[in-house]
Amino acid sequence: xxxxxxxxxxxxxxxxxxxxxxxxxxxxxxxxxxxxxxxxxxxxxxxxxxxxxxxxxxxxxxxxxxxxxxxxxxxxxxxxxxxxxxxxxxxxxxxxxxxxxxxxxxxxxxxxxxxxxxxxxxxxxxxxxxxxxxxxxxxxxxxxxxxxxxxxxxxxxxxx
Amino acid sequence: xxxxxxxxxxxxxxxxxxxxxxxxxxxxxxxxxxxxxxxxxxxxxxxxxxxxxxxxxxxxxxxxxxxxxxxxxxxxxxxxxxxxxxxxxxxxxxxxxxxxxxxxxxxxxxxxxxxxxxxxxxxxxxxxxxxxxxxxxxxxxxxxxxxxxxxxxxxxxxxx
DNA sequence: AGTTATTACGTAATTAGTTACATATTAACC
DNA sequence: GGTTAATATGTAACTAATTACGTAATAACT
Numbered sequence: 001x002x003x004x005x006x007x008x009x010x011x012x013x014x015x016x017x018x019x020x021x022x023x024x025x026x027x028x029x030x031x032x033x034x035x036x037x038x039x040x041x042x043x044x045x046x047x048x049x050x051x052x053x054x055x056x057x058x059x060x061x062x063x064x065x066x067x068x069x070x071x072x073x074x075x076x077x078x079x080x081x082x083x084x085x086x087x088x089x090x091x092x093x094x095x096x097x098x099x100x101x102x103x104x105x106x107x108x109x110x111x112x113x114x115x116x117x118x119x120x121x122x123x124x125x126x127x128x129x130x131x132x133x134x135x136x137x138x139x140x141x142x143x144x145x146x147x148x149x150x151x152x153x154x155x156x157x158x159x160x
Numbered sequence: 161x162x163x164x165x166x167x168x169x170x171x172x173x174x175x176x177x178x179x180x181x182x183x184x185x186x187x188x189x190x191x192x193x194x195x196x197x198x199x200x201x202x203x204x205x206x207x208x209x210x211x212x213x214x215x216x217x218x219x220x221x222x223x224x225x226x227x228x229x230x231x232x233x234x235x236x237x238x239x240x241x242x243x244x245x246x247x248x249x250x251x252x253x254x255x256x257x258x259x260x261x262x263x264x265x266x267x268x269x270x271x272x273x274x275x276x277x278x279x280x281x282x283x284x285x286x287x288x289x290x291x292x293x294x295x296x297x298x299x300x301x302x303x304x305x306x307x308x309x310x311x312x313x314x315x316x317x318x319x320x
Numbered sequence: 321a322g323t324t325a326t327t328a329c330g331t332a333a334t335t336a337g338t339t340a341c342a343t344a345t346t347a348a349c350c
Numbered sequence: 351g352g353t354t355a356a357t358a359t360g361t362a363a364c365t366a367a368t369t370a371c372g373t374a375a376t377a378a379c380t
Contacts, residue, residue, distance in 0.1 A: 122169030
């Protein structure tokens with residue numbers, strides 16, 4: 001009977017936000033309770049660098065889909081935690097390249113089994129709720145890319 | 161080939177966040193371009209009050225799923241915009257009841273067709289991407305409610 | 321009725337991001 | 351080669367939320 005549960009499509013935004021916030025909290029809790037000195041929000045940067053090697057700020061920003069000041073801030077924290085080092089690109093002095101330190105690489109090994117457990121839990125949740133969710137979410141992103149919300153809105157509100 | 165697209169289940173969080181941020185931006189843009197003096201983030205409070213009538217801070221917080229300081233802040237803005245009025249509950253002086261002003265109610269009438277257009281666009285997007293998304297997302301929330309992420313994680317990482 | 325616990329609200333500090341703007345370097349073009 | 355445009359980074363101010371904490375009012379218990 002809760003009115004907020006009967007929003008239909010209008011509930012999409014809230015629903016996405018609640019779930020995403022929830023998962024982030026869960027991530028934070030996992031690292032905290034395992035006593036691992038790692039912040040959930042570092043994950044995308046860390047994971048990308050581990051898999052792709054040294055990368056510039058802008059390239060990380062583009063790949064991960066957050067603003068470059070966000071990357072700078074996360075990088076600053078990870079540098080304090082000794083996970084990351086920075087150097088200037090020799091051939092283009094504008095660029096600052098971020099790379100895992102050797103300590104960062106060992107941290108990656110420590111984290112791998114945790115990620116694996118998280119993967120399994122998420123997969124279990126996805127199976128329980130409908131295993132097509134990932135595909136459908138990515139379909140949603142693609143649909144938005146093909147014709148953005150704004151364009152669709154105009155098409156529908158414009159007098160035919 | 162983008163590494164961030166091949167995270168599998170680990171992509172769930174990022175994917176949810178990107179989409180939710182995107183939709184919020186789209187909402188903001190719609191109101192702005194239509195020249196309507198209304199903020200997208202007011203929607204849940206506004207919509208709830210319009211449908212359910214006067215409601216206390218805590219009840220709104222619970223219904224919408226956001227902290228009570230967030231409600232207070234949003235309410236403050238909506239009061240400045242003349243959409244909301246507050247009064248103390250007579251039988252329980254701790255409670256502050258929020259209610260739409262008559263201007264707020266007329267604003268609701270102005271907004272209804274906009275919401276209708278948004279509903280249609282979202283429904284179209286959902287159909288394009290897999291019309292079960294809403295059900296599956298709510299299934300995901302239910303699954304998490306039934307047995308939280310943390311409990312599931314322990315079950316999987318605990319030595320059998 | 322008096323003590324204790326709970327609930328409701330408010331404020332302050334913090335968090336995690338954003339946009340807007342400034343500067344340095346490089347690329348493009350004539 | 352000099353001027354103009356574009357790119358990469360950095361900083362500042364802002365935004366929208368959170369958690370932590372404090373106080374007033376009510377409820378529960380004896």
